[in-house]
Amino acid sequence: MADQFAVIGLGRFGLSIAKKLYESGRDVLGVDVNEERADEAQNYVTHSVIADSTDPEALKSIGIRNFDTVIVAIGNDIQASILSVLLLKELGVNKVIAKALNKLHGEVLKKVGADWVVFPERDMGIRVAHQLISPKVLNFIELSKDYSVEEVKIPEKMTDKTLRELDLRAKYNLSVIAIRHHDDIFISPSPDKIIDHGDVLVVIGENRDLERFANLE
């Protein structure tokens, strides 16, 4: 069933995924081997059940193969996380997303068939460091090792000028793909657009150029 999700492991990570999906109107089945965790989650998901995802019969009995996407949010028990992914793929679940504690864990999850492996602690650590290095960067997406899209608070000295005057492409090798002005967003802004105080530019470019721009006073 498309748009139907199952989240296995209802700790902080799994529950926050489950809650967000449910709040966005998706059907979410919560699964945890721990009764208390499954009970607690009841208010935040469509339905939650107690089951051990390392047990193939348990997975079958909850009809897991009917879910298009299953998130394995078990972390500390690496063996259980790997076995769960393996079983889910064997049972024919289309998309399995799994949380990894470290690089090796992630590699094994991929080998047993995980379609997407996430590293929440590592990624959050990188985001925090990034924020410390470039406090003006509100958000970023890494496109590759060297290129990113960033939301950058406009330096004060650049305000009240048009994009043409700022000429970020020539000066910083960056392209402005959008401007956020309070709650409004201007996609592909015209070169005549004047940048206001407090505006946020969404820029794309090479990381070293982005860092230079984001650290302007």
Ligand code: ATP
């Ligand atoms: P988080 O870091 O997300 O808060 P946690 O620290 O509670 O998680 P984890 O080991 O990552 O610990 O476990 C997440 C959840 O996964 C727990 O609620 C745990 O009961 C559940 N869990 C562990 N093994 C299984 C399993 N085999 N089947 C189903 N749920 C499991």
